[in-house]
Amino acid sequence: MTMRIAIVNNEEEIARLAADRVCEVYRDKPNFVLGLATGSSPIPLYDELVRRYEAGEISFAQVQSFNLDEYVGLPKDHFEGYANFIRRHLVGRVDMAEGAAHGPDGWCEDLDEGARLYDQAIKDAGGIDIQVLGIGSDGHIGFNEPGGSLSSRTHVGVLTEQTRRDNARFFDGDIDQVPTHCVTQGIGTIMDSRAHVFIATGKGKAQAVKEMIEGGVSQRWPATALQYHNDVLVIIDEDAASLLELKDFYKEVWAKENA
Numbered sequence: 001m002t003m004r005i006a007i008v009n010n011e012e013e014i015a016r017l018a019a020d021r022v023c024e025v026y027r028d029k030p031n032f033v034l035g036l037a038t039g040s041s042p043i044p045l046y047d048e049l050v051r052r053y054e055a056g057e058i059s060f061a062q063v064q065s066f067n068l069d070e071y072v073g074l075p076k077d078h079f080e081g082y083a084n085f086i087r088r089h090l091v092g093r094v095d096m097a098e099g100a101a102h103g104p105d106g107w108c109e110d111l112d113e114g115a116r117l118y119d120q121a122i123k124d125a126g127g128i129d130i131q132v133l134g135i136g137s138d139g140h141i142g143f144n145e146p147g148g149s150l151s152s153r154t155h156v157g158v159l160t161e162q163t164r165r166d167n168a169r170f171f172d173g174d175i176d177q178v179p180t181h182c183v184t185q186g187i188g189t190i191m192d193s194r195a196h197v198f199i200a201t202g203k204g205k206a207q208a209v210k211e212m213i214e215g216g217v218s219q220r221w222p223a224t225a226l227q228y229h230n231d232v233l234v235i236i237d238e239d240a241a242s243l244l245e246l247k248d249f250y251k252e253v254w255a256k257e258n259a
């Protein structure tokens with residue numbers, strides 16, 4: 001396996017392909033460990049997983065989940081907190097056991113120690129089997145902003161102004177309400193996941209996607225580290241794919257490999 005690239009036409013296809021990949025992992029290992037991302041990109045996937053759960057095609061009864069990241073500085077019950085987001089969109093809608101959903105701790109007194117314990121908890125669960133990923137317009141995955149180490153573990157980070165501007169839409173359009181800090185799985189933590197399903201849509205992601213797939217590996221575009229991972233399913237729409245130099249070739253490869 002390698003980085004496989006699917007360029008698709010609509011949200012239904014994104015949801016179907018991404019959910020098929022998660023279900024594949026589930027069939028091999030019903031007690032798989034699932035990494036979860038926030039953002040609008042994975043919502044169609046989460047809706048489709050809930051639909052398949054309701055149809056009896058997948059169960060999360062033995063699943064543990066680990067979120068990618070969390071804001072620092074929001075009240076714990078804030079609607080836009082990432083643990084709350086994940087609960088609303090997936091975890092609270094399926095049959096996951098009490099205490100099986102985990103997220104980085106953005107509230108503890110010693111955030112560095114909390115981050116270390118989070119990496120340990122992932123390890124204790126046996127490692128993440130499949131991680132859902134989106135991308136920020138500045139190339140971040142999780143909240144690993146440009147300039148960070150490509151082998152970092154879970155850590156406290158500072159958000160770029162661009163990320164805070166992008167996310168202001170969830171905070172009454174007011175950048176000042178967007179936290180300045182986060183706790184995020186590091187790139188090293190993310191790279192340890194056995195597989196990834198990556199989703200990006202829209203023109204706003206086109207440059208980050210181009211760098212991720214075709215750029216040189218660099219901390220300027222943290223998602224480029226994924227070029228070193230051997231099991232990444234990239235699912236993007238035409239807009240997100242629009243700057244790819246070899247777009248037609250990727251389509252040809254996908255068509256031949258999935259004929």
Ligand SMILES: N[C@@H]1[C@@H](O)[C@H](O)[C@@H](COP(=O)(O)O)O[C@@H]1O
Nearest residue numbers: 037039040041134135136142143
């Ligand atoms: N920390 C999250 C990322 O994990 C996510 O990938 C990104 C993209 O979000 P969206 O899918 O809404 O564009 O948003 C946030 O910054």
